[in-house]
Amino acid sequence: MSAIDSKKLILNHYEKSIQYIESLKRVSDDCWLTPIEENKWSVCEIVGHLVPWDNFVLENRLPYLLNLKQELERPNVKELNQIAALESRNITKDEGIKKFRLTRIKLVNEITKVPASQFNREMNIGTSILTITEYFKGLIEHDLHHFQQIDEFLNKCNKY
Numbered sequence: 001m002s003a004i005d006s007k008k009l010i011l012n013h014y015e016k017s018i019q020y021i022e023s024l025k026r027v028s029d030d031c032w033l034t035p036i037e038e039n040k041w042s043v044c045e046i047v048g049h050l051v052p053w054d055n056f057v058l059e060n061r062l063p064y065l066l067n068l069k070q071e072l073e074r075p076n077v078k079e080l081n082q083i084a085a086l087e088s089r090n091i092t093k094d095e096g097i098k099k100f101r102l103t104r105i106k107l108v109n110e111i112t113k114v115p116a117s118q119f120n121r122e123m124n125i126g127t128s129i130l131t132i133t134e135y136f137k138g139l140i141e142h143d144l145h146h147f148q149q150i151d152e153f154l155n156k157c158n159k160y
Helices: 003-026 029-033 043-065 077-089 093-113 116-120 132-157
Strands: 122-125 128-131
Touching: 003 043, 003 093, 003 116, 003 132, 029 043, 029 132, 043 077, 043 093, 043 132, 116 132, 122 132, 128 132
Parallel strands: none
Antiparallel strands: 122 128
């Protein structure tokens, strides 16, 4: 796949993800707040969990890709997820969806600025070496995993 096609695929996913999360406005508050399984997050927490990851990419990955920063920082995954879950439980559904939308739009705008030629560039993250495209494809898979969890839960919840 060409670098231009990779960039288009990535941007297309992120734009569609905004529409997907916006569609969750129809979900009842009960389904929004109920854990999808025992010892799992609720839809609200899953959506809330995506926001800090987008912010992490905005603050710690894209500057590197645009050569504004030389080193890649590693996130504290557990801490980031715990904070996101807590914060998402303390805001309304509309606020959570709006927060996601605004952050994701900002991410789309910043990805748009990355030259297509960069998408085949390799980067080192810890012990991994991967292209920018591979990195974003991993993030897309992460989104899709959570979207599938949400869809399966909402189908059972029958209050969509």
